[in-house]
Amino acid sequence: MEIQLVLPEESQAEDLALQRNDREVVRYTGDPKYPYTKEDALADIRSFLEEENKSRVTRTILADGRPIGIVYFYLPWRGQKSVELGYWIGKQYWGQGISTYAAKQLCDFAFRTLDINRICASALEVNVGSWRVMEKLGMRREGTFIKAIYQDGEFFNDLYYAVLREEYSME
Template identity: 35%
Template sequence: MDQIETKRLLLRKLLASDAKRIEKLAGDYDVAKTTLNIPHPYPEGSASEFIEKCHQSEEMKSIAAFAMVEKESQLFIGLINLNLSAPHRRGELAYWIGKDYWGKGYGTEAVKALLAYGFQELQLHRIYAAAFTSNPGSWRVMEKAGLSYEGTLRQHVARLGEFHDLVYYGLLKEEYEKGFDQKEALDDLSS
């Protein structure tokens, strides 16, 4: 599937033309500090390499990565992906959104769509995600999207010179099928 459409978003494959916008939005310290892997400061020109690596990983079926595009403005506002483990039929959900778009429900909308994609299209058995405990915006998105709290790993990672606790959330396909509002998820998807 090349793209997923929701009420307000278009989730599409990353394009080379997204590089400058990625550098601008991900280069914001407030965005970078909420993630484990976004460098800060964001090196100029490195977003092009990142996009190319994503394309290579997609070819190897180890990731399903999507640009989040706000339909109304047609602007790239963030990134969402599933890091895939085929032998275990699981995906690790990861996402970030530009600071100007925080608190508007875009994360929850995108996560719900990617859950539907992961369970229905990719036939995953489990989807999980982690966030810094200091980033309640991220783990609240997980809760709103239907993932369940699974535990906290104390001082599990070092980021920008500090150790951070990671909170983990997850959802099994059988839980998704029983409790998730499938009609809403299906309404959000379009081929």
Template identity: 45%
Template sequence: MQPTFETQRLILRPFQSTDASKVQELAGDIEVARTTLSIPHPYPDGAAESWIGACRKSADEGEGFPFALISKESNTLIGCMSLNIDKSHKRGELAYWVGRSFWGDGYATEAAKRLIDFGFEDLALNKIWAAAMTRNPASSNVMKKAGMRFEGEFKRHILKWDKFEDIVFYGLTRIEYEDRGEEV
């Protein structure tokens, strides 16, 4: 069973079937799709419903925890923050997107910090990592602000819309996470 979390400005909860039209609207924005590794554009009809069903299955099996980011102020869906689990290596990949009208407000960083805590404290992961296209520095900034460290860059690593893209990787190990507490 996937938990629900609360941060200062957000509720992080499992996706519901009623979120599908908003997911299609927000993730289907060409500017959101352009800067993510896997969101298609145009966003096909029915894809959000299928994806939400896959989210439930993933959480039930402990393989991934995609959270709907809900603004407490407006009670509306503003994005997604997922922690995708590789059980055999006790690590999780942080992946996310935020609707364009909510960019630059710190919501992704706020959610990332909460999911990092969830990954280390509740799931007992050894490492959490994330990746972003080099042409999406805002995503890299989320990783940095959430306490992750730069680990490297892979040149021309993915093919996005017929163009090869460079990817940067950030990570945080359990030891680094636990040491952060002593620094505060």
């Protein structure tokens, strides 16, 4: 399977909506919007493009040319030297190393092109796949925020991870 990261395009909206319109995917995105429609995807893509290189950098993850998810980071704010990474992919692509590959590409890009010292990310404790991605990137768990996220009538612990420039491997 060939994995590519490309700038989001409006033509990707239908495929991205199909991938994200799944309760399990939505549960882990931090945005509980469900159902997630083509119109929602179009609005998100337009927002990503408006924010590109201003407050965030976003890429669509393609698998064999088909949009399957999103990877992004928020740009440093007010002189900070840290960015926050995020990602999601369609459920049928979980467990194949795709999120790790996409996140690694974006982390490499961030450390190569930005004057930053740190990349951080978070995941619900129940989202083992996501925090395993962070560990594969060389991130260390910095903390657990107990019952920090409230979704679907339930509280969840949120795990925080980070890696410093001097700890990160570009290999």
